Each structure stands twice: as C-alpha cells, then as structure tokens.
Amino acid sequence: MENTELLRFTTAGSVDDGxxxxxxxxxxxxxxxxxxxxESLQRSSDITGDGQxxxxxxxxxxxxEREQGITIDVAYRYFATPKRKFIVAxxxxxxxxxxxxxxxxxxxxxAIILVDARQGVIQQTRRHAYIASLLRIPHLVLCINKMxxxxxxxxxxxxxxxxxxxxAAGLAIRDITFIPVSALNGDNIVEKSDAMPxxxxxxLLRHLEDVxxxxxxxxxxxxxxxxxxxxxxxxEYHDFRGFAGQIAGGVFxxxxxxxxxxxxxxxxxTQIHTHDGELDEAFAPQSVTLQLADDIDISRGDMIVKPDNxxxxxxxxxxxxxxxxDEPMRKGMKYGIKLGTKSARCMPADILHxxxxxxxxxxxxxxxxxxxxxxxxxxxxxxxxxFDPYNRNRATGGFIVxxxxxxxxxxxxMILEPKRAIPNTDDAEFVI
Amino acid sequence: xxxxxxxxxxxxxxxxxxxxxxxxxEFERPVLLFSGGKDSICMLRIAEKAFRPAKxxxxxxxxxxxxxxxxxxxxRDKRAAELGEKLIVRTxxxxxxxxxxxxxxxxxxxxxxxxxxxxxxxxxxxxxxALGGARRDEEKARAKERVFSxxxxxxxxxxxxxxxxxxxxxxGRINPGEHMRVFPLSNWTELDxxxxxxxxxxxxxxxxxxxxxxxxxxxxxxxxxxxxLPKRPNEASHVLKVRVRTIGDISCTGCxxxxxxxxxxxxxxxxxxxxxxxxxxxxxxxxxxAMEDRKRExxx
Numbered sequence: 088m089e090n091t092e093l094l095r096f097t098t099a100g101s102v103d104d105g106x107x108x109x110x111x112x113x114x115x116x117x118x119x120x121x122x123x124x125x126e127s128l129q130r131s132s133d134i135t136g137d138g139q140x141x142x143x144x145x146x147x148x149x150x151x152e153r154e155q156g157i158t159i160d161v162a163y164r165y166f167a168t169p170k171r172k173f174i175v176a177x178x179x180x181x182x183x184x185x186x187x188x189x190x191x192x193x194x195x196x197x198a199i200i201l202v203d204a205r206q207g208v209i210q211q212t213r214r215h216a217y218i219a220s221l222l223r224i225p226h227l228v229l230c231i232n233k234m235x236x237x238x239x240x241x242x243x244x245x246x247x248x249x250x251x252x253x254x255a256a257g258l259a260i261r262d263i264t265f266i267p268v269s270a271l272n273g274d275n276i277v278e279k280s281d282a283m284p285x286x287x288x289x290x291l292l293r294h295l296e297d298v299x300x301x302x303x304x305x306x307x308x309x310x311x312x313x314x315x316x317x318x319x320x321x322x323e324y325h326d327f328r329g330f331a332g333q334i335a336g337g338v339f340x341x342x343x344x345x346x347x348x349x350x351x352x353x354x355x356x357t358q359i360h361t362h363d364g365e366l367d368e369a370f371a372p373q374s375v376t377l378q379l380a381d382d383i384d385i386s387r388g389d390m391i392v393k394p395d396n397x398x399x400x401x402x403x404x405x406x407x408x409x410x411x412x413d414e415p416m417r418k419g420m421k422y423g424i425k426l427g428t429k430s431a432r433c434m435p436a437d438i439l440h441x442x443x444x445x446x447x448x449x450x451x452x453x454x455x456x457x458x459x460x461x462x463x464x465x466x467x468x469x470x471x472x473x474f475d476p477y478n479r480n481r482a483t484g485g486f487i488v489x490x491x492x493x494x495x496x497x498x499x500x501m502i503l504e505p506k507r508a509i510p511n512t513d514d515a516e517f518v519i
Numbered sequence: 520x521x522x523x524x525x526x527x528x529x530x531x532x533x534x535x536x537x538x539x540x541x542x543x544x545e546f547e548r549p550v551l552l553f554s555g556g557k558d559s560i561c562m563l564r565i566a567e568k569a570f571r572p573a574k575x576x577x578x579x580x581x582x583x584x585x586x587x588x589x590x591x592x593x594x595r596d597k598r599a600a601e602l603g604e605k606l607i608v609r610t611x612x613x614x615x616x617x618x619x620x621x622x623x624x625x626x627x628x629x630x631x632x633x634x635x636x637x638x639x640x641x642x643x644x645x646x647x648x649a650l651g652g653a654r655r656d657e658e659k660a661r662a663k664e665r666v667f668s669x670x671x672x673x674x675x676x677x678x679x680x681x682x683x684x685x686x687x688x689x690x691g692r693i694n695p696g697e698h699m700r701v702f703p704l705s706n707w708t709e710l711d712x713x714x715x716x717x718x719x720x721x722x723x724x725x726x727x728x729x730x731x732x733x734x735x736x737x738x739x740x741x742x743x744x745x746x747x748l749p750k751r752p753n754e755a756s757h758v759l760k761v762r763v764r765t766i767g768d769i770s771c772t773g774c775x776x777x778x779x780x781x782x783x784x785x786x787x788x789x790x791x792x793x794x795x796x797x798x799x800x801x802x803x804x805x806x807x808x809a810m811e812d813r814k815r816e817x818x819x
Contacts, residue, residue, distance in 0.1 A: 427688075
C-alpha cells in the first residue's frame with residue numbers, strides 16, 4: 088500500500104442528479120462504509136421517511152443538511168483501492184455552487200460531472216464543464232446517470248455524448264470520458280453493468296484507478312516559492328541559513344545556478360536539505376530546504392527559479408476571477424492578495440468583462456462582480472508579483488483576494504498569459 | 520530520464536510540512552497540541568521535517584483531562600524531552616477548581632470539559648493559532664472543516680460560514696482575540712497514519728498494542744475498568760486481549776479485542792476493519808451531530 092498514487096477528484100451536478108448517491112455508492116460498493124456508519128445511516132433513515140438507507144446521508148454531515156436534505160459546503164471524503172488512494176471533494180449543486188465547485192476544483196486532477204439521462208446536457212452541465220475548464224482540471228468524466236430510468240438506452244447515451252462533445256470542443260480540457268451509470272442501482276460504478284452490454288468502456292471506479300495522472304504536474308519550469316527561512320542559532324549549525332518551501336514546479340538539483348526573484352540576484356544551490364538527509368535533486372510537490380552559496384537577502388514571498396526559465400515579474404496582470412462574497416468586487420477598491428507565499432495589496436483597475444453564467448458569453452461594461460460571478464479583471468498590485476499564467480502552473484498562477492478589514496476570503500483568481508503575440512488555442516478561456 | 524513519482528504518503532507529508540511552515544510564517548504565537556496519541560505523534564515528526572535543524576517555532580501543549588491512561592502521560596513527557604521542545608500542560612482539574620469549566624450533573628467523561636480548558640489556555644498564553652492532529656475522515660462534521668479553521672473571539676466554529684479554501688493558499692489573517700485552528704493532517708486517513716508510523720519507525724504508547732486488560736461491556740463497547748469507571752454491582756468484568764484504536768478520556772474510550780502486537784499487525788487489522796475509528800468513542804455516539812455541537816463550542 089505504501090507506494091500507491093493519490094488521485095484527487097471533485098463531483099458536480101445539478102440538484103437531484105445523484106452526486107451524493109454516487110459517492111455513497113462508490114464507498115458502499117468498495118466496502119468502505121463501516122458498520123457503525125451503516126448503523127447511523129439506518130438510524131437516520133427515518134428522516135427521509137422511505138425506510139430505505141439514504142446513501143446521501145453519508146456525506147451530508149451537518150445538521151442543517153440532514154434536515155433539509157441538501158449539501159451546504161464542500162465535503163472531503165477518502166477511500167482507497169489496492170491501486171490508488173482517493174480524495175473526493177463533494178460540492179453542492181444548488182446555491183453557492185460556483186463558489187463551492189471552484190473550491191473543490193482547485194486541487195482536483197479529475198472532475199466527475201453528472202447528467203440526468205432523462206434531461207441530457209442542460210445549462211448547469213455546461214456551467215460545470217466551464218468551471219472545470221477554467222480551473223484547468225486535466226481530466227473530465229461525464230457520468231450519464233439514471234440510465235435505469237431511460238431503459239438503459241444506447242441511443243440516449245450517444246445523443247448526450249455528441250451533444251456534450253460539440254460543446255466541449257471550445258473548452259480547455261485534455262481528456263473527456265463518458266460513462267453510462269445508475270448510481271442508485273450500482274450500474275457501471277464498480278462492476279460493469281449487465282444491463283448495458285453495448286457499453287465497452289470501463290466502469291467508473293476502474294477509470295478512476297487507471298487514468299494517467301503522471302503529467303498533471305508541471306515538471307518543466309523550476310519554481311520554488313520561499314516560504315520560511317530556517318536559522319537554527321546553534322553552534323553546530325552556525326552558518327545554516329535554509330530557505331524552506333514546497334516546490335511549485337520543475338526539478339532542482341544540487342549545483343544548479345539559480346535566480347532569485349523579484350531581486351534578480353543569482354547564486355548556486357549548495358545543499359538540498361531534508362530531515363531524512365541531503366538530496367541530489369528534488370521536484371514538485373516536495374517540501375525541502377535549499378541552501379545557497381551566497382549570503383544574499385532572501386525572504387518569504389521571493390521565488391527561486393533557474394536563470395534560463397523565468398516566470399513573469401509585474402505589478403499589473405489580467406486574471407479570470409470567481410467572486411465568493413455577498414459584497415461585490417468593485418473597480419478601484421483595495422484588497423489583500425495572496426499568490427503563492429507572497430502577500431500584498433491589489434486593486435481591480437478594470438473589469439474587462441463579466442461572464443454570463445447562463446450563456447457563457449462575455450458581458451462587457453460591468454462595473455462590479457457579484458457573488459458567484461466570474462469575470463476577466465485587470466489587477467494592479469502595490470509591489471511586483473512573480474507569477475506564471477495559471478494554465479502553465481496552477482501553483483504559481485492562482486491567487487486569493489482577501490478583505491483587509493474582515494479578513495474574509497472574497498475571491499479566487501487565475502492569471503492569464505500577458506501580452507499574447509499569437510492567440511494560443513490551448514490556453515484560451517472559453518469566453519474570448 | 521528518472522521518473523519523478525511520489526507515493527501518496529510522500530504527497531501527504533509534503534502537504535503537511537507546507538501547512539506547518541505556513542503557520543510558522545504567518546502567526547506570531549502558534550502552539551502545537553500534543554496528547555501523546557498516534558496522530559499527534561505524526562504531527563511531531565512532520566514538525567521535525569519542517570523545521571530541523573532549528574527548534575520548533577512553537578511550544579507543545581497538552582490539555583490534560585486527568586482521566587488518562589497513565590502510559591500516555593509517561594510517553595508524552597518522554598517524547599517532549601527527547602525532542603528538547605517545551606511542553607505546556609493545562610488540566611481540566613485546574614479549570615474545574617477555578618470555575619472555568621463546569622461539570623453537568625451525571626457527566627463522567629471529561630472530553631467536553633477540555634474545550635473551556637483549552638480556550639482559557641489559548642487566552643492565557645495569547646496563542647493566535649493552535650495546530651491540531653484532527654483528520655477529516657474521522658467524522659462527518661470534520662469532513663467539512665477547513666485546514667485553516669477560523670475561531671471567533673469566543674473560540675466558536677461556524678460551519679456554515681467558513682472561508683473558501685483554494686489550492687494550497689491558506690488565509691491565516693485574524694483580528695486580535697480571534698484565533699485559528701490548523702489541521703495539517705486533514706487529508707490523512709487512519710490507515711495513512713499507521714503506514715506513516717510504520718515507514719518512519721515512530722515509537723507509540725504501548726496501549727495501542729494488544730495487552731491484557733480488565734474490561735466491562737457497556738453500550739456495545741469494551742470499556743476499561745479503572746478508578747474512574749468502577750464496575751456496577753450487577754456487572755461482570757472480563758480480562759481480554761485488547762488494544763485501543765483511539766485515545767480519549769479513559770472513562771469513555773472503548774477497547775477493541777485484538778491480537779495485534781506490531782504496527783504491521785495493526786495495519787492489517789485496520790485495512791480489514793468494518794467499524795470506524797470513532798465507533799469506539801462513546802462521546803461521539805450521543806447523537807448524529809455530537810461532534811458538530813462540540814466543535815461549534817470550540818472543541819478540537
């Protein structure tokens with residue numbers, strides 16, 4: 088078990104598409120629901136009144152959720168098979184869905200979007216796929232659920248697949264898989280369903296176990312955001328000055344020449360320190376401590392990179408922003424920003440457009456961005472920020488916007504490629 | 520070219536180190552809650568990995584219920600001394616004496632009473648952040664908690680009004696009097712903990728291993744007979760080969776029958792287990808939302 092891989096996925100769907108049932112089913116059929124959980128589910132089955140065990144109650148943990156039969160917030164679930172460990176971010180489909188889905192999607196390798204076979208691709212499906220694309224989730228699975236209610240029809244499955252494929256051509260998702268399922272009955276969840284002999288693909292769980300995630304990380308661009316400086320103040324470590332951080336991209340080797348940004352000073356890595364001993368090389372997402380040959384001023388928020396591959400340094404950039412607070416974002420307001428390990432102040436200098444979440448068309452002329460709205464914003468910052476476009480590296484291109492008075496997290500942003508010479512189709516946000 | 524792959528334990532460890540360093544960088548007066556239990560033992564190893572060769576940038580603190588397995592307290596003191604780190608102990612006993620904590624009639628467990636004791640200690644030392652070893656897989660209410668979990672001036676958790684938490688960007692900003700609870704092991708499961716204990720060869724208190732103990736059967740659980748939990752006249756006790764899966768107040772910590780004498784045995788046992796870890800805690804069985812209710816008040 089010690090060498091299994093970790094896959095993080097998120098689930099999305101409209102109300103009653105059966106997301107919680109699907110997760111409950113995955114846990115149930117992989118025998119990961121424990122006896123005491125089952126006992127507690129049986130105790131709570133009175134709430135739903137139908138006498139049946141409600142698998143959704145396994146994930147809906149807060150009292151208000153159980154009373155109202157809804158999911159309020161992102162819930163994290165864990166299960167494992169001999170092949171992989173899974174972390175599931177289960178996000179609600181109704182109110183606040185944008186905010187919650189963006190949150191769940193931010194760390195996911197894969198998104199499962201549920202579609203009700205009776206309804207096909209609806210506006211909500213397109214929104215969810217758009218968010219998955221915006222957050223650059225590398226893998227998407229469209230689960231066409233409730234196949235039992237359409238007599239397991241191959242025609243219906245094909246029609247939904249074609250419908251979605253033509254829409255998804257405009258998105259930035261590398262890999263899309265379609266699976267016909269019935270979460271309630273367990274068809275094509277863990278075992279291949281006898282009811283759909285026309286489907287030759289794997290059941291959902293097998294796909295989750297096998298999908299290749301090896302190149303989901305950026306191992307090309309070496310990026311080390313300095314998180315904390317370690318100074319032991321002990322005689323035997325008199326000269327020890329270590330720059331601690333988690334590698335955000337690429338590979339660093341002992342002896343590498345490095346540049347420190349934003350200062351632009353250069354040095355050489357003399358040691359990659361870990362508590363388990365020195366390393367010759369380290370790569371994303373390892374947490375290590377670097378020691379450099381020269382005594383230069385480096386502090387939290389700086390970034391160590393390689394001279395031949397540097398990120399952008401600027402105090403102006405454009406980003407796609409998802410707003411997560413009741414109080415709308417307004418042009419010219421001052422906010423706190425956290426990008427990697429760097430905290431600063433920022434200001435939305437211009438709202439270039441707002442995405443119409445129903446049509447996914449740009450709405451030009453907006454002066455504010457409200458709760459659960461997404462827009463393209465031009466930011467100015469008080470100090471130079473070091474970043475990559477989000478589509479190149481999620482860890483160096485994603486940021487949060489914070490209220491400086493209440494300290495609440497107000498929004499999340501994804502930086503766009505600055506000054507594009509040639510339109511880059513791979514990177515394009517859906518809304519041009 | 521070398522394959523740059525990491526196992527799930529490597530990925531979880533790297534994430535937890537990152538979280539601890541964020542705490543060290545963003546808070547003035549953090550503290551790490553250390554009980555001597557298996558999760559907090561892993562927390563100490565991760566702190567070593569995050570900060571050595573320097574000392575930890577925070578003291579350790581134990582909120583002592585006074586209802587302990589003696590082995591645990593012995594282990595706690597030994598481990599803190601080995602690491603050369605400062606250990607603060609604040610007791611429920613003392614909090615009761617000072618009137619900070621109050622027992623409700625008939626209440627025998629002191630798990631709930633840890634909350635006012637902890638909040639008073641946070642105030643006493645002006646801690647602005649408490650690192651804890653809680654995991655999201657433990658309980659339904661925990662599954663919805665953030666890694667950086669905000670507490671208002673009353674130490675309360677508001678599950679419906681949590682800050683969104685994206686990527687690995689944690690918002691650690693607070694105003695005076697408020698504090699943050701931070702859970703670096705949020706994404707670990709019980710099995711991950713044991714695999715890590717195995718991989719890192721971590722020493723653990725011997726009550727996690729099979730031993731002979733006098734127990735009584737109550738509420739479908741084997742509870743250890745002690746001064747705090749004497750036998751009732753009509754009850755029969757048994758001496759069984761048991762171990763504990765999770766450690767709390769001795770008066771409500773259920774033992775499981777087990778022959779496991781090594782960490783490898785425990786891993787096999789858990790991989791095959793059909794009951795969750797918290798299934799052996801009487802305090803969580805009180806109602807569907809027992810944990811949520813305690814957490815709202817400021818429990819770990």
